[in-house]
Amino acid sequence: MNLIQDTLNRDRRAIARLISHIENGEPDAREALAVLYPHTGRAYIVGVTGAPGTGKSTLVNELAKAYRRLDQPRTVGIIAVDPTSPFSGGAILGDRIRMRDLAGDAGIFVRSMATRGSLGGLARATADAIKVLDAAGYEVIFVETVGAGQAEVDIAKTAYTTIVVEAPGLGDEIQALKAGIMEIADIFVVNKADREGADSTVAAIRMMLDLNHASHVEGQGWRPPVCKTIAVRGDGVPALVEEIEAHSAFLRESGLLGQRERERVTTEFEYLLHEQLMRQFVSRVSPEQWDELIERIVRREVDPYTAAEKLLREMT
Ligand SMILES: Nc1nc2c(ncn2[C@@H]2O[C@H](COP(=O)(O)OP(=O)(O)OP(=O)(O)O)[C@@H](O)[C@H]2O)c(=O)[nH]1
Ligand SMILES: [Mg+2]
Structure with missing residues (x-):
């Protein structure tokens, strides 16, 4: 079964399977969506x-x-x-x-x-x-x-x-x-x-x-x-x-x-960008470092704005 081609041919089983892959966050879903997007x-x-x-x-x-x-x-x-x-x-x-x-x-x-x-x-x-x-x-x-x-x-x-x-x-x-x-x-x-x-x-x-x-x-x-x-x-x-x-x-x-479509695309794009940037960023901070920072904010040793700025500066 070719998920992409069969989806374009409106094969119900392929469509159902592809949506399941999307729900489960499987990597082939992302590739399929990229190919399907122009359609x-x-x-x-x-x-x-x-x-x-x-x-x-x-x-x-x-x-x-x-x-x-x-x-x-x-x-x-x-x-x-x-x-x-x-x-x-x-x-x-x-x-x-x-x-x-x-x-x-x-x-x-x-x-x-x-x-x-x-x-x-x-x-x-x-x-x-x-x-x-x-x-x-x-x-x-x-x-x-x-x-x-x-x-x-x-x-x-x-x-x-x-x-x-x-x-x-x-x-x-x-x-x-x-x-x-x-x-x-x-x-x-x-x-x-x-x-x-x-x-x-x-x-x-x-x-x-x-x-x-x-x-x-x-x-x-x-x-x-x-x-x-x-x-x-x-x-x-x-x-x-x-x-x-x-x-x-x-x-x-x-x-x-056209305006609604642009707003829709913008919202989705910003959301994805936000999510990916966040994931990339967090993956570079150790859990200990993260916990330590949260603790310091809780203890009022540092305010969240300053903490965020400091962390960003250290990471980039
Ligand atoms: N009397 C009456 N009952 C209706 C009408 N439309 C739907 N119902 C009944 O209302 C109940 C709920 O209908 P659904 O279509 O499942 O409602 P829903 O808004 O999709 O429900 P959720 O997805 O659970 O939020 C069912 O028992 C339907 O038969 C109507 O026009 N008149
Ligand atoms: Mg319902």
Whole structure:
């Protein structure tokens, strides 16, 4: 099996294996990614995030089917990221259900990714898995993340369009009010619209958008629409597809797509550089030297700024 060539030919087993190599940090994954990179940059990446259990997986499942049913069907890749638990959890479960449901359609590829170490590592592995699906020719890639924290924000930065999913009755406070989520939402979805309180959730989000009319996103000429869906029945999903396409067209026409891409590449590049410089640097400091320095900072014998400067001077 030739991982690279077979991936380019959209061989599912090769794609799955390559993503596993990425997760495990195997050296051949890096080489493969370098060869695949010129084949990337064609996929449209959509992030789907929100609190646990709001129906993200069900919704992404329906979105995938809707894209397959278009007059000009698009191939779809799905990556479910679960930063909360390394072994079990919703993303994996949703993934299983979905795999059964979507099995047989060669135009859809589903993969879940869980934490194996740091959240930063997960965000990077996710970004690399996206590249693999992109190079393999999947045209629309959905990235589902659970929860509401920095990990989601980081992962959302890799998407062109970010959908924030809410559900009615998830406590008094609107989940979207959580820091950071407001700024990343290009489209709001109130799912489980069959439940009581959906309209007041929609109204609450709209009010919040009004209050934030000077926000970053709207300052650029896009007001996030608020869509109602019943994912279990597929209701509202075609309208959501239209909003995704509208946002995509907006980004293209305004030139913001290129800007987002540059920001994305910059973030990734800086992150990698930071990580590699740090690794190189730390490998040259002995553990004793390191511990000693930390101890001295703890004892207030030296301040962290001075300590860092001194160490850098000694090392370079
Ligand atoms: N009543 C109702 N239930 C729904 C709807 N959409 C999803 N559900 C149910 O909500 C539960 C959670 O759905 P998931 O799609 O797994 O939600 P999720 O947001 O992916 O969950 P996590 O990945 O664990 O955060 C399941 O039992 C779904 O069947 C809906 O529109 N209405
Ligand atoms: Mg899920």
